[in-house]
Amino acid sequence: GIWRLYKLAVPVQKDPGKDFLDVSDGLLEEVAKALEFPVASLLPREAFTVVRKSFDARKKLKEPKFVHTVDMDVQKLFSLEPRTWDFISRLEPKVGLIEHMHDGKALGDLMSIIHNCKENTENTVTGDNGRSIHSGGMRQIQATRKPKVAVVGSGPSGLFASLVLAEFGADVTLIERGQAVEKRGRDIGALVVRRILESESNFCFGEGGAGTWSDGKLVTRIGRNNGSVLAVMRTLVQFGAPKNILLDGKPHLGTDRLVPLLRNFRQHLQELGVTIKFGTRVDDLLIEDGHILGVMASESADRLHINSQKMEHDAVILAVGHSARDVYQMLLSHNVVLEPKDFSVGLRIEHPQELINSIQYSELASEVRSGRGKVPVADYKVTNYIDRDGELSDSGVANRSCYSFCMCPGGQVVLTSTNPSELCINGMSFSRRASRWANAALVVTVTMKDFEALNFDGALAGVEFQKEFEQRAANMGGGNFIVPVQTVADFLENKLSVTSVPTSSYRLGVKAANLHQLFPVHITEALQRSIVIFDEELPGFITKEALLHGVETRTSSPVRIPRSVDTYESASVKGLYPVGEGAGYAGGIISAAVDGMLRMLDLSSTRNHLRLSS
Ligand code: FAD
Numbered sequence: 001g002i003w004r005l006y007k008l009a010v011p012v013q014k015d016p017g018k019d020f021l022d023v024s025d026g027l028l029e030e031v032a033k034a035l036e037f038p039v040a041s042l043l044p045r046e047a048f049t050v051v052r053k054s055f056d057a058r059k060k061l062k063e064p065k066f067v068h069t070v071d072m073d074v075q076k077l078f079s080l081e082p083r084t085w086d087f088i089s090r091l092e093p094k095v096g097l098i099e100h101m102h103d104g105k106a107l108g109d110l111m112s113i114i115h116n117c118k119e120n121t122e123n124t125v126t127g128d129n130g131r132s133i134h135s136g137g138m139r140q141i142q143a144t145r146k147p148k149v150a151v152v153g154s155g156p157s158g159l160f161a162s163l164v165l166a167e168f169g170a171d172v173t174l175i176e177r178g179q180a181v182e183k184r185g186r187d188i189g190a191l192v193v194r195r196i197l198e199s200e201s202n203f204c205f206g207e208g209g210a211g212t213w214s215d216g217k218l219v220t221r222i223g224r225n226n227g228s229v230l231a232v233m234r235t236l237v238q239f240g241a242p243k244n245i246l247l248d249g250k251p252h253l254g255t256d257r258l259v260p261l262l263r264n265f266r267q268h269l270q271e272l273g274v275t276i277k278f279g280t281r282v283d284d285l286l287i288e289d290g291h292i293l294g295v296m297a298s299e300s301a302d303r304l305h306i307n308s309q310k311m312e313h314d315a316v317i318l319a320v321g322h323s324a325r326d327v328y329q330m331l332l333s334h335n336v337v338l339e340p341k342d343f344s345v346g347l348r349i350e351h352p353q354e355l356i357n358s359i360q361y362s363e364l365a366s367e368v369r370s371g372r373g374k375v376p377v378a379d380y381k382v383t384n385y386i387d388r389d390g391e392l393s394d395s396g397v398a399n400r401s402c403y404s405f406c407m408c409p410g411g412q413v414v415l416t417s418t419n420p421s422e423l424c425i426n427g428m429s430f431s432r433r434a435s436r437w438a439n440a441a442l443v444v445t446v447t448m449k450d451f452e453a454l455n456f457d458g459a460l461a462g463v464e465f466q467k468e469f470e471q472r473a474a475n476m477g478g479g480n481f482i483v484p485v486q487t488v489a490d491f492l493e494n495k496l497s498v499t500s501v502p503t504s505s506y507r508l509g510v511k512a513a514n515l516h517q518l519f520p521v522h523i524t525e526a527l528q529r530s531i532v533i534f535d536e537e538l539p540g541f542i543t544k545e546a547l548l549h550g551v552e553t554r555t556s557s558p559v560r561i562p563r564s565v566d567t568y569e570s571a572s573v574k575g576l577y578p579v580g581e582g583a584g585y586a587g588g589i590i591s592a593a594v595d596g597m598l599r600m601l602d603l604s605s606t607r608n609h610l611r612l613s614s
Pocket of ligand 1: 154204
């Protein structure tokens with residue numbers, strides 16, 4: 001069987017570097033210690049596989065270490081000298097350090113899951129929710145004709161949905177309002193250099209979705225050992241991501257790696273027969289008697305939708321992300337049930353990266369060499385729970401929280417507006433994370449009560465709430481995408497940063513403003529109080545060198561499109577499948593990809609959902 005060994009710590013000097021994915025000498029010594037095996041070099045290296053590697057530089061440690069999780073194939077230990085076999089019989093799981101993997105088998109890679117489903121109609125693969133994914137349905141469909149499926153949106157959820165559907169033999173058309181990465185890159189360049197915002201091709205819209213010009217962090221709250229997460233990660237490796245994302249405790253790609261990966265993904269989809277339509281926006285849905293019949297789509301440049309064309313499909317996968325506010329409006333016009341959803345809003349803080357390195361690593365900070373050394377560029381994650389009045393909760397029951405979100409070490413602050421009258425920001429980085437700055441959103445949770453307090457109600461109350469602050473931020477910056485800023489020290493004292501505003505990585509310019517005038521007072525106070533707490537955890541966090549930028553509003557979807565628990569169709573329209581972040585069922589690259597993948601595995605396996613006339 002497989003035994004999993006945890007917390008095997010190797011000092012930085014003994015680590016062979018991030019590109020070494022096997023068991024190093026230093027790690028083998030730690031394995032031997034954990035197993036109480038006297039001579040490390042006698043252990044057969046092939047019996048061990050590194051499954052996770054994380055950097056740990058917490059101050060309480062004597063020295064920073066790389067902490068590993070390693071799987072041990074007990075069978076392979078039998079290549080040891082017979083006289084040492086006795087040692088194997090003495091092995092015993094130690095709580096917290098060694099665990100017997102009863103089910104050592106993860107789902108494997110996506111292609112093999114699909115292969116298994118297709119090969120064996122009797123076969124079932126168990127999804128994360130414990131439901132079985134049957135394969136019989138699609139075979140029957142193929143016997144009649146190929147199901148025609150439109151996937152709307154080429155973000156992570158739409159790409160993985162298209163991949164699964166195409167692998168199962170559906171006739172897939174992937175419709176994306178934005179441009180392919182090559183053209184999108186030029187549009188983003190024009191935005192950053194010449195302030196031209198293409199409303200359909202920008203940091204949110206285009207091939208790869210919101211995750212392309214991003215930090216490319218591949219962390220997820222679903223859990224790294226979850227089989228579907230592994231399937232997505234392995235698929236990314238297949239399309240060109242470095243293998244170390246499979247082991248790294250905090251895997252990260254960066255925009256420069258995402259762009260070629262997406263080209264490979266596109267090529268693979270095309271080889272599978274997927275028709276990809278870039279620069280094409282879905283304007284409307286064709287619905288009859290509560291069933292989807294297809295979409296109306298026009299070229300994105302056709303702003304008035306004059307030449308919207310009918311495209312008939314058996315099913316429509318809605319993978320549009322949460323910046324496509326026009327899509328929510330369109331769904332409402334068809335009485336598709338939408339629900340407002342909690343999310344978070346706040347400001348993006350930026351520090352010099354060197355400062356964050358020294359806060360986190362002390363002397364070891366000098367070892368961080370533009371992301372090239374062994375020691376990774378330092379990041380942080382902070383959370384503070386607050387009660388409704390802004391006071392810390394005595395009862396321990398928190399009504400609100402303020403937390404750091406989407407921290408981008410060695411990154412830059414970027415404009416994620418999709419409309420020139422609104423201003424919102426986020427963070428991105430390149431794979432080396434070599435910029436001088438470290439940025440992170442500091443955000444506070446908001447709920448329907450907050451939306452109603454500003455007289456916003458109905459399903460899109462959260463969207464209106466977002467827009468309100470995006471417009472206020474645009475006005476405070478004075479237009480032209482200039483971002484209002486305040487040093488963190490001045491924000492705490494509620495005064496304008498008039499003298500020296502530190503430089504910002506944001507390329508379109510910043511303007512000193514009092515960010516207290518942006519949010520309702522309880523949000524501002526929650527931020528103030530939390531920043532003080534964060535400074536206790538990260539001494540030096542409050543500094544004149546740290547600049548708060550307004551405004552961060554698009555942390556996760558403000559809307560949920562309810563789905564049937566059995567079929568994952570929209571609760572209102574048969575044949576309409578909302579997936580990913582815009583549907584309110586994911587947040588982040590990996591969870592969106594997983595949602596697109598799993599829902600389509602389900603869809604592909606059931607004939608009825610595609611409503612084919614046989
Ligand atoms: P999206 O990626 O939003 O994709 C939706 C796609 O649908 C878009 O390409 C859009 O153009 C298209 N579309 C919308 N409407 C239509 C229409 N009517 N017709 C045709 N096409 C349409 N997450 C992480 O996990 N790690 C990170 O480091 C990270 N960094 C980020 C940095 C930035 C700057 C941003 C903006 C986001 C970041 N995120 C990050 C969040 C992550 O990008 C999203 O969670 C993820 O992309 C959501 O995937 P999705 O497929 O659900 O939607």
